[in-house]
Amino acid sequence: MTRVLVVEDDPQLVRALVINLEARTYDVDAAPDGATALRLAAARQPDAILLDLGLPDMDGIEVIEGLRGWTRVPILVLSARNGSEDKIRALDAGADDCMTKPFSMAELLARLRAATRRSDTAPPAAAETALVTTDEFTVDLVAKKVRRGGRDVRLTPTEWHLLEILISNPGRLISQKRLLQEVWGPTHGSKTNHLRVYMAQLRRKLEADPSHPRYLITEPGMGYRFET
Numbered sequence: 001m002t003r004v005l006v007v008e009d010d011p012q013l014v015r016a017l018v019i020n021l022e023a024r025t026y027d028v029d030a031a032p033d034g035a036t037a038l039r040l041a042a043a044r045q046p047d048a049i050l051l052d053l054g055l056p057d058m059d060g061i062e063v064i065e066g067l068r069g070w071t072r073v074p075i076l077v078l079s080a081r082n083g084s085e086d087k088i089r090a091l092d093a094g095a096d097d098c099m100t101k102p103f104s105m106a107e108l109l110a111r112l113r114a115a116t117r118r119s120d121t122a123p124p125a126a127a128e129t130a131l132v133t134t135d136e137f138t139v140d141l142v143a144k145k146v147r148r149g150g151r152d153v154r155l156t157p158t159e160w161h162l163l164e165i166l167i168s169n170p171g172r173l174i175s176q177k178r179l180l181q182e183v184w185g186p187t188h189g190s191k192t193n194h195l196r197v198y199m200a201q202l203r204r205k206l207e208a209d210p211s212h213p214r215y216l217i218t219e220p221g222m223g224y225r226f227e228t
Contacts, residue, residue, distance in 0.1 A: 002116055003027040005046035007037040007063065008078065009056050013101075017050065020105055034058035038066050046073060048116050050108075051095070053079045053086055061086075061093050068094035074115035078103065084221040091175040091223060098173065098222070118171045132167050134215055134228060137206050139167055146206070153205050158183060162198055163206075166216065166226035175223040199224060 004021055008014050009032045021028045029044050031037035034055045041049065049067070053060030064075055077090045080101040087098040097111055132139045137148040144160060146153040155163065161183045166174060176192050184194060199218070203210035217225045 001025060001027045002048070003029065003044060003046045004112070005037065005040055005044065005049045006030045007034070007049060007055070007060075008052045009033060009054075010052075016105070020109065024109065032056070034060070034063045034066075037063055041067060041071070041073070048074045048076065048112055050076050050078055050112070053077060053081060053090065061089055064090060064093040064095055074118070076108075076111060076115060078108075087222055088175045088177055091173055092178050096172050114171060132170075132228075136208055136215065139163065141167065148206060155202075155205065158198055159202050159205075162195075163202060166224060170226055170228055173219055173223050173225045177223075179223065195224070 002025075004026050006014055006017050006021075006028060008017070008030070014030050014032075018028050018030060029040050029046065031040050034057050037049075037051070037055075040046075051060050051063060055063070060077065060079075064077075067073065067075065074097075075095045077087065077095045077098040078101060079086060079090070079098060081087075082100060087100075090098055096115055099108060099111065130140065130142045132141065137146060137153065139146050141164065144164075146155055146160075146163070162179060165179060165182060176195055179195060180191060184191065199216060200210070203213050203216055207213045207215060215227055217227055219225065
C-alpha cells in the first residue's frame with residue numbers, strides 16, 4: 001500500500017485529504033508542522049509527501065531541504081501563495097511539483113499517482129540511465145547522441161545541456177532559475193529569454209508538433225519538464 005505523508009496545519013484540509021486518499025487505498029500520516037513532518041518521514045518512510053509551505057514552526061522550504069539531505073521521496077508542494085517566486089524556491093530546494101490552493105482534488109490525485117508511478121519505476125540511478133526512448137526520438141546520455149526517424153539530430157552544446165538536465169529528471173518540474181544557472185552560469189538566473197529561444201529550437205528538432213509539445217513541457221512562469 002502506498003503511504004502518503006500530509007504536512008498541513010489546516011485541520012479541514014487535512015481531513016479532506018485524508019478522506020480522499022484513504023478512499024483510494026492510500027495509507028496516510030498527517031503532520032501539523034515541519035518538525036513533526038521530518039520526524040514522521042524518518043520513522044514511517046512515506047512513498048510521497050504533500051507539503052504546505054506555510055507551516056507554523058518553519059518554512060516549507062526548510063522541510064524540503066531537510067528531507068533532501070537523505071531521501072528522494074516525491075514531494076508535492078501545496079501553497080496558498082500565488083506568486084511564482086516561492087514555488088521556484090521550492091523546486092530549487094528539491095520539490096517535484098507545485099499546486100496552488102485552492103486546487104482540484106482530482107488533479108492532485110492525478111499528480112500524486114504520476115509522482116509515485118515515476119518513483120516506483122525509476123531505476124536506482126535514474127539520472128544515469130544510458131538510453132531514453134520515446135515514440136519520437138531516442139537520447140543516448142552516455143554517447144551524447146540524439147536520433148529521430150533513424151537519423152542523428154545535431155544539437156548545439158547548449159541545446160544538449162538543457163535536454164540532458166530535463167531528461168535526467170523525468171516528470172520533474174525544473175525551475176527556470178535552475179536551468180539558467182546550470183547552463184549559463186550563476187549570473188544568468190533572470191535571463192528567461194535565453195530559455196525560450198533554446199527550448200523552441202529543441203522542440204523544432206525533436207517534437208512532431210513544436211507548437212503543441214508532447215515531451216518538452218512548459219509550466220508558465222515556473223519552468224519546464226520532460227514527460228515520457
